[in-house]
Amino acid sequence: GAVVSQHPSWVICKSGTSVKIECRSLDFQATTMFWYRQFPKQSLMLMATSNEGSKATYEQGVEKDKFLINHASLTLSTLTVTSAHPEDSSFYICSATVDGEETQYFGPGTRLLVL
Amino acid sequence: GQSLEQPSEVTAVEGAIVQINCTYQTSGFYGLSWYQQHDGGAPTFLSYNALDGLEETGRFSSFLSRSDSYGYLLLQELQMKDSASYFCAVTDTDKLIFGTGTRLQVFP
Numbered sequence: 472g473a474v475v476s477q478h479p480s481w482v483i484c485k486s487g488t489s490v491k492i493e494c495r496s497l498d499f500q501a502t503t504m505f506w507y508r509q510f511p512k513q514s515l516m517l518m519a520t521s522n523e524g525s526k527a528t529y530e531q532g533v534e535k536d537k538f539l540i541n542h543a544s545l546t547l548s549t550l551t552v553t554s555a556h557p558e559d560s561s562f563y564i565c566s567a568t569v570d571g572e573e574t575q576y577f578g579p580g581t582r583l584l585v586l
Numbered sequence: 587g588q589s590l591e592q593p594s595e596v597t598a599v600e601g602a603i604v605q606i607n608c609t610y611q612t613s614g615f616y617g618l619s620w621y622q623q624h625d626g627g628a629p630t631f632l633s634y635n636a637l638d639g640l641e642e643t644g645r646f647s648s649f650l651s652r653s654d655s656y657g658y659l660l661l662q663e664l665q666m667k668d669s670a671s672y673f674c675a676v677t678d679t680d681k682l683i684f685g686t687g688t689r690l691q692v693f694p
Contacts, residue, residue: 505681514673515629515684564628566682573617573636573677577628 474498475567477578484555485586492550492581494565500545501567505575506538509562521548555585588612590674590685597691598664606659606688608674616677618650618657621684624670632659632672664692 474497484490494504504521519540520528527540539551548567552559562582566575590610598604608618617636621629635641635650635657647660661668669692674685 503680514687517681517683520681573634574619574631575682577621577630580628 473569473574473576475501475565475576475578477563477565477581479581480579481582481584483584483586486556487554490552490555490583492552492563492565492583494548494550494567494578496546496567496576499567499569501548502545502570504542504548504565504567506540506548506550507564507566509564509580511562515564518550552583555583557585559583560585588678588683590676590683592672592674592685592688594686595689595691597693599693600664600666602664603660603662604664604690606661606672606674606690608657608659608685610655610657610674610676610685612676612678612683614678615652615655616679618648619675619677619682620646620648620659621673621675622670623673623687629673661690666692666694668692 476495478493502523506518507515508518509515517530518533521540521542523542523545529535537553542548562580564580566577568575592608619634620632622632623629633648635648640649645662650657671687671689673687675682
């Protein structure tokens with residue numbers, strides 16, 4: 472149980488385009504999902520907390536107009552990287568919690584390369 | 587500020603025991619988790635300590651001392667497949683704050 476999927480697993484795009492990444496909880500409902508970014512050989516940095524039916528909470532330094540988050544249902548959250556630039560190239564990982572539990576279950580990640 | 591410090595790299599041989607330490611300084615604390623991440627993969631949950639003491643799960647054990655803001659992950663009977671990065675993470679209210687990560691290399 473507690474499986475989280477992400478789509479796509481990797482994406483290559485041109486600078487200036489927008490990219491949407493989906494995060495789904497497959498066998499449970501997730502009121503809260505989290506979006507992380509990880510650069511090579513670095514730790515996971517929390518970008519934002521996605522709450523179903525309400526606005527996401529962004530961490531300090533994360534541009535909410537650039538990284539659009541939508542959590543329209545209890546099983547789906549999306550992250551859209553708008554007007555992507557090469558410095559946005561990174562590994563984007565989502566996670567979700569089962570209500571009442573502390574453990575976060577991570578998706579397999581999406582590798583983004585912006586040319 | 588908030589920080590979780592870990593050694594950057596640890597090496598060991600198959601069958602050995604290794605301990606990965608984590609010291610933390612966070613504004614809030616609800617518990618300490620450990621995650622394993624293989625190259626190119628996503629983190630997978632290993633253990634969680636909310637209270638002081640030792641938690642054992644198979645070959646892996648995790649320890650927490652809240653008074654010392656310190657914890658460690660103990661890996662026994664090391665196998666080649668244990669070569670990965672290991673992250674401690676503090677649950678601070680409703681979010682996880684990850685440590686700097688420790689790369690473990692297991693040699694035959």
